[in-house]
Amino acid sequence: SPTGYGDSPYQSFSTYAGNPLIIDIDMLFRDGWLDEEQTIPPNDIHVSSRVDFGKVVEWKIPLLKTAAQQFLSRAKPEDRVHYEAFKNDNASWLDNYAIFMSIKEVYDAKAKAENIWGAMWSNYWPKELASHDPKAVSKWHETHVIECETQKVIQFFFFTQWNALKEYANNEGISIIGDVPIFVAADSADVWANQHLFQLSNDGKLLAVAGVPPDYFSETGQLWGNPLYNWDAHKKEGYKWWLDRIKALLKMVDFVRIDHFRGFEAYWSVPAGEKTAVNGKWIPGPNHDLFMAIKNELGDIPVIAEDLGLITDAVKKLRDDFELPGMKILQFAFDTNEAGKGGFTNTFLPHTYDKNCVVYTGSHDNATMQGWLDAATKDEIQLIGEYLGFEKNDIENFAKNGKLCEGLVRLAFSSTANFAVIPLQDIFALNNEARMNLPSTIGGINWQWRMEKKHYDKEKAAWLKKLGMLYGRNIRN
Structure with missing residues (x-):
């Protein structure tokens, strides 16, 4: 997934999208969307054991946009057929993601120019866009078609390359394990487009955030800051959002590791604005209900339960009842x-x-x-x-x-x-x-x-x- 705050894979702009930084630039040259000289990184990007994400983003994202625009302007009919099929297959998330990223780029740049830090959709965008008003979102798309299509093409590049890599790995007897963070980032297309599924105020502000109490890793607990789910709303919709999420990941990987599994039995809720996770409390999660919905829809899926931390008998029962x-x-x-x-x-x-x-x-x-x-x-x-x-x-x-x-x-x-x-x-x-x-x-x-x-x-x-x-x-x- 595309990483956001702190370059963390647990703070992604989308739980569905692929990380553009993983896209192979040389393959884009091979496919004809870049010139060879464009594939040479600047001198200040060094290959070492530590990635300087800031420098890589500064070089690579504009390059990917250039490649995407080349694709849009001169792709062959067979390439366009594959692209249109990709858009249709992923429309449930791709449209919102592309619009979200195009709006975000505009208002992130505006906030930076005004020296405002921490700006995101819920505290900086115009109200009608922040609330995901259908008319406002549609109007934005109409006036920013090229920007939105560019985002979609970049995702097309990612998934084309990823699917080829997975096919090669599987043919060599290699399986891929993918990670499902239990929570998603506040500054994400997932939350922006599905605000009713999260514990938010009417204007999109966080009411409480995720974390864990003091443990082996930290004396003050871990304050993750992710929005918490409105599990009642998820249940009313038959957990469709979760089912779609698992289905999408299983197209990309062979096994799914569910991060912070214990949070499905009960999760640590910390009031928004707290500086540490100490003053949180345990709130019951969906428990067996969610996993039964997954089982009924998808059967027995290849899941690994990350059952670390404070693991109670109730958490063990949830894990063992589904033989995870x-x-x-x-x-x-x-x-x-x-x-x-x-x-x-x-x-x-x-x-x-x-x-x-x-x-x-x-x-x-x-x-x-x-x-x-x-x-x-x-x-x-x-x-x-x-x-x-x-x-x-x-x-x-x-x-x-x-x-x-x-x-x-x-x-x-x-x-x-x-x-x-x-x-x-x-x-x-x-x-x-x-x-x-x-x-x-x-x-x-x-x-x-x-x-x-x-x-x-x-x-x-x-x-x-x-x-x-x-x-x-x-x-x-």
Whole structure:
């Protein structure tokens, strides 16, 4: 999805649209929509392990618009047939998205010129546009047809390339896991076009926002700031918005990881305007009702439930009643306080797993495994080493040279979990300079890491292949 505030995939302008920054410029040149010299990035955009989104956006978005306008002016009849089919197939979201983005560009530029920060549709756009008045929206479209069509063509580019990539991956026996953030961004086409489905005032202002109470990641909780759903309105419509969302994602991916699964049983509601998430309260969610609607419409879909955080018996029941696999994070497994209990029974330890789960060395919210080991106590390091069967005298050195990290990757592969997910950072035993996200923070290094060519290692690839063979994870179904 196209990222917004803080470059976060959890703050997207649309839950349906593809991120334009992923579009391959070289392929647009190959298809004839750009000249070769246009594909050369400026000197201040360097290929490194950290993406400078600001510079990339400044260069790439105008280039994509140029390519889109070239398409609109001289596409061949067969290209136009595919484009029209794409628009028809995605009209339920594409029209609103294109109009939203065209309005947003105009008023974001105006707000910037006036030195106004934090402007968005609900607090800056003209009232008739902010309220999604059909006549006003239609009039805008009539007077900004080229801008709206440009947005649609850019999405056409994205999905054409994505579908080709997915087909190639699937043919090679590779499945793709997609993430469904439970909440959407306030500054999004989703909320703007469906205001009755969210907890908003009559003028579109947030009444309460999403977050989680204090936990492992933050002493003051996490204040996400996303609008909360009006679940009564969703229920009256048969959860159509959610059904459409899941259907759209399943066209793009093979498995769906539902973020913050516990929020469907009960969600943490924080009054709008609070500085932290401390003063929130639990509010019942749709619970079984939503998932029964999904099951009735789509059958048994390939879902992974992100069941981390404060997980109650009611959340476990919701997960288990629909036989959804939960997540196991190895970084949460090694609790030295259990030593006095006569046995280690932490449910994140592999010897406690049922098969119907997915084990991760760490998620995008965790430190890298090596970064976590670097900060671990001596007792924790010893416990991990002993669990892995390493000689006591070797454990401390193994924690520093990456061997302990490799052992934990092997542990995930060898577990009984149906699936094992290993972040690239952990495969290469990279430290926290390669961390993906630090919860409760904005900017900094968040969401910037990417793998470089220098990380590719044939020996490491052979090692992974061997692990897959040893533990039966290379078998194609």
